[in-house]
Amino acid sequence: MAFTTSNSFYWKGFRDGSPFVLVAIPFGTLFGVLATEAGLDIVQTMTFTATVFAGAAQFTALQLLQEETPTLIVLASALAVNLRVAMYSAALTPYLGGAPLWQRAVAAYFVVDQSYACSTVQFEKEPDMTVPQRMAYFFGSISPIAPLWYLCTYLGAVLGTQIPDSWALDFALPITFLAMLGPMLRTLPHVIAALVAIVVALLTTAVPYNLGLLIAGCIGMMAGAQAEVMLERRKVQA
Amino acid sequence: MSSIDPTTMWIVIVGMAVGSFVLRFVFIGFVGDRAMPPWLLRHLRYTAVAILPALIAPLVVWPAATGGQPDLPRTSAATVALVVGLLTKNVIAAIFSGAATLYGLLYLIG
Numbered sequence: 001m002a003f004t005t006s007n008s009f010y011w012k013g014f015r016d017g018s019p020f021v022l023v024a025i026p027f028g029t030l031f032g033v034l035a036t037e038a039g040l041d042i043v044q045t046m047t048f049t050a051t052v053f054a055g056a057a058q059f060t061a062l063q064l065l066q067e068e069t070p071t072l073i074v075l076a077s078a079l080a081v082n083l084r085v086a087m088y089s090a091a092l093t094p095y096l097g098g099a100p101l102w103q104r105a106v107a108a109y110f111v112v113d114q115s116y117a118c119s120t121v122q123f124e125k126e127p128d129m130t131v132p133q134r135m136a137y138f139f140g141s142i143s144p145i146a147p148l149w150y151l152c153t154y155l156g157a158v159l160g161t162q163i164p165d166s167w168a169l170d171f172a173l174p175i176t177f178l179a180m181l182g183p184m185l186r187t188l189p190h191v192i193a194a195l196v197a198i199v200v201a202l203l204t205t206a207v208p209y210n211l212g213l214l215i216a217g218c219i220g221m222m223a224g225a226q227a228e229v230m231l232e233r234r235k236v237q238a
Numbered sequence: 239m240s241s242i243d244p245t246t247m248w249i250v251i252v253g254m255a256v257g258s259f260v261l262r263f264v265f266i267g268f269v270g271d272r273a274m275p276p277w278l279l280r281h282l283r284y285t286a287v288a289i290l291p292a293l294i295a296p297l298v299v300w301p302a303a304t305g306g307q308p309d310l311p312r313t314s315a316a317t318v319a320l321v322v323g324l325l326t327k328n329v330i331a332a333i334f335s336g337a338a339t340l341y342g343l344l345y346l347i348g
Contacts, residue, residue: 022330023329023330026330026333038241038242039241039242040242040247044244044247044248044251047251048251048254051251051252051254051255052251052254052255052258053258054258056286056290057254057258058254060293061250061254063293063297065242065246065247065250066242071246071249071250071253074250075250075253075254075257077289077293078250078254079254079257079258079261080285080289081285081286081289081290081293082254082257082258082261083261083282083285083286083289084282084285084286085258085261085262086261086262086264086265086282087279087282087283087285088262089261089262089263089264089265089266090265090269090274090279090282092265092266093265093266093269096266097266097269101267104263104266104267105263105267107266108259108262108263108266108267109259109262111262111266168303168340168341168344170301170302170303171297171301171303171312171315171316171340172337173294173297174294174297174298174312174315174316174319175315175316175319175333175336175337175340176319176333177290177291177293177294178291178294178298178316178319178320178323178332178336179319179320179322179323179329179330179332179333179336180290180323180329180332181287181290181291181294181320181323182319182320182321182322182323182324182325182326182327182329182332183323183324183327183328183329184286184287184290185287185324189284190284190287193284193287193288194287194288194291196288197287197288197289197291197292197295198291198292198295200292201291201292201293201295201296202295202296202299205296205300212292212296213289213292213293216288216289216292217285217288217289217292218288219288220284220287220288220289220291220292221281221284221285221288221289222281223284223288224281224283224284224287224288225277225280225281225283225284228280228283228284229280
């Protein structure tokens, strides 16, 4: 392995990633529970969680499948939820782009909110890190999270069928997503993007095949980007 | 709600596995160290904050569990989760406050 020389950075990444197990544990368990409630068997649930490795997109697909949405729309909507990992990939490219292709391919699979968040902070703070050291840090940051994510999904899937209706798990997804949304609303354009998306989503519920979600997502995204441009222009003029 | 057809499920699993990997690999793998157009990055910045609330909004306003009738425990729980997340920037705190609100009000109102 090329990382052995970068041992200390691996462990630094491991320490920085550790707090995020508090997200991975409940989120993984919840996915296992909801997948089982939706009728997926253990093999489907575990294959889903291990190959896709993106909680929010998995929840989206599950929700839309239960509403009998056509397969193509399910895929397009769930992948749209996952477009942000493309942004993370773009943001990490200047730091990790020099690594061997196989390492970049493995790293790509592990690009999630947590590894991105840890890595960009660290790489900006210590710009002198070598590419192998950065890779070591990146893999370190995901190491405490990934195994727990798989394990908790499995436990949730096993427990899933035993959970009574009175637990109101129907509302676990909205609460979790709204909780994630709060910290994301860092700037005015982010707030505008979210508000526009909500209004359009509520107005387009009658559009067939749940296409309203994609429409609302696109318009919200464009509103955010446009607001950013307008605010920057105003700043330049002032 | 209805049970999901296994063939459809497998198509979605394979499609999402491939699609998610391509999304993650596209820049780090193909682009390497070349620069990307600013307009593209600007739009990518707002995807998550647009699409997550768009998915959730109808579920909050017309919850499936109540047959599509807006109800106080769920609306309050949603509001609390969002506000606590905004104020504390702490996802876990927001989830627990939202869940506590939901269970508290479901217990009180029934």
